[in-house]
Amino acid sequence: MTLRAVIRLIACVVLLASASVAADPPALSGDIIADLERLQRQLQQGEHDRVGERARTQASRFEGGNAADRWASALYRQLAAGAEAGAGRHEAAAEQLRQARRVQETPLHQRDRWLREEARLRSAAGQTEVAVALWLDWHQRHDGSVDDHWRLARALAELERWDEATSWTERALADDPTPEQRRQALAATVFQRAGRGEAALASLEAALNAQVEPEAWRRAAALAQSLGEAERAAAIWEAGWQAGALAGEEDLRQRVELHLAAGTPARAAEYLEAALADETLPDNLDNRRLLARAWEEARDRGQALNAWREVAERSDAGSDWRRLGLLAHACGQGEIAQDAMLQAQARGVEVDERWLSSR
Template identity: 50%
Template sequence: MSHALIRCRPLPRRLLAGLAAGLLLAAAPVQAQPALPGSFIRDLEGLEARLAQAPAEVSERARQQAERLAAGNAADRWARALYLQLAAGAAARRGEHGRAAAWLSAAAGSEVAPAAWRRARLREAAFQHRAAGETAAAAARFGRWLEAAEAPPVEEHWRLIGWLAELERWEAAAARLDALEARPREEARRALALSVYRRAGRDGEALALLREGLDREASPAAWRRAAALAQQLGDPGLAAALWEAGWRRGALSGAEDLRRLARLHLAGGTPARAAEHLTKGLEDGVLAGEVRHRRLLAAAWEAARDHDLALSAWEAVARESEKAADWLRLGQLAHGWGHEALARRALRRARTLGAEEAEAWLASLPDPEEEGAAALADQVERSVQTGA
């Protein structure tokens, strides 16, 4: 006769199958279970032998025995726990996972059973709840098992985090993540952790997780997610730095990524870097020499307050586009930066192309004829004073 305990296979979404042959020894040597009378042993083994052929009969008989023994002595209550386990195995074979979970939970609550045996039944109850579609109950049982288990594999922690995420219990899932000793390296687990932290409102942890995973092998999507999250956190400078790093490592490339890099630098307060990237992109052919790209370059030099380069870039844009708005912008900048001749010429062209506000800007400029007359009068006065 074998000395293994009755065991239900703890596999999610599958039937408990294959009970072991014997019923005598507990799994924990530190706590011996009460001795069972021979009658109980024979009855339990007889029921186990008929489990595959008559699960309904076995389930009913085991349930009745468990009820009868509930108020008995320690040996009776130990036998009751084994009957409950047997009933659960029979119920699971019939697809009655909810009943199996309830009986396993009751068995796990037997104070006379060895601690390791009770923990095993608690874990099996969690899987039966899961198979029954009762994920909340499954998570509760599994969480209790994890708390009581001795050094459970890390995979078991991730299983519970996944169940909590399905239940949208984001804070609880985040707390479980915090308790892990190491950050996840597998892509699927990193994605789960990222989702949990973000849904729990823990964007700082999510960004830290993303940054840890950004290496030379990181996908372009990972770099984009990190930069987007930095923007959502109100840190455009960090977003620009992350995109810059991805660009330098070659994870980000092409015209669209370059345009995004430039806009991030503009938003992050580093417009000169945006202008440098755009200039190189135009020179290298990454960006087509379209007016929209040159307009973005002009805006970057303007934001960087490089007067000469900004005015030159805006004039090139205005000449190419022949749009009133571009000439007007050139005129406004030239006016503000003291380039009156350029301002007058640009504003007049803007007025010709239909920019009505150009008239007011022109009116605020000194009249060149009056300036010439005043200059001539000054020259004559100086000559008189010097006797020239």
């Protein structure tokens, strides 16, 4: 917790101590008010250890006294909490606030204020389950801000309580429909883990832009593909490529693969041919096979035959010659088909003699 946050934590001490509030806690003596004010000033100057020690001593001293003493004890514990938090000791700070909340003279609105702060400190200390219980208690009496809703959604997600996290995420999104990227990613994760893939994808898509990390584009496309929306996955990837978020050999090959899956093989083939021509992708057998497959799926017979012949001649594999033969036969190119089948047979592939009988 920053010093500024600590100062906010203790800012109401003097007000509570010196003025009458809604629930009218017991009046404090002038000496106690002066001591609280002095400790507050020291805390603002960063004297965490000195303030903490003095505040804990005073809190213990007054906790067994009359109503005014007990109220003073609670205020000293608030100061002790501020000191512990300022020194980075979140669990100890939370414990001081827990004890302050237990003082019966503390007005309900002040207990709730400390309850909310204790929840934040418990979370910072890694006590997520306790923090969630405190936040849920607080939310029974308060609507909270959009930051409160996101904070609780994230904590519930950490506990893998996905249905509850979904409820608070939806509540947060109702007031914050275009959240920052970190929150948008949280929403996507929560929805996805709760089995609401479409909502997760919509959340991811809403956050995509040229400034977003490449992984966000990849995740959105992968999620669309897992939902059976190949065209949407290809469109997301294409947008990421055009925005400059996706680049390089692996992303280019995935761009081609997604267009094949989306039923736009001609576009995949064109991208691949251009990449091979300018050496963006290596001119190897894997990419040549991918190109041949793309032209074949695009039903461009001439391009497909040329591409498969290139593959067969490079690999000299019987299976590639046989595939060329089958494609040539389907295209009505009997002579090419027969020659290809002979090449396949010569390389140990079993070929029906009827393929060779007309030679």
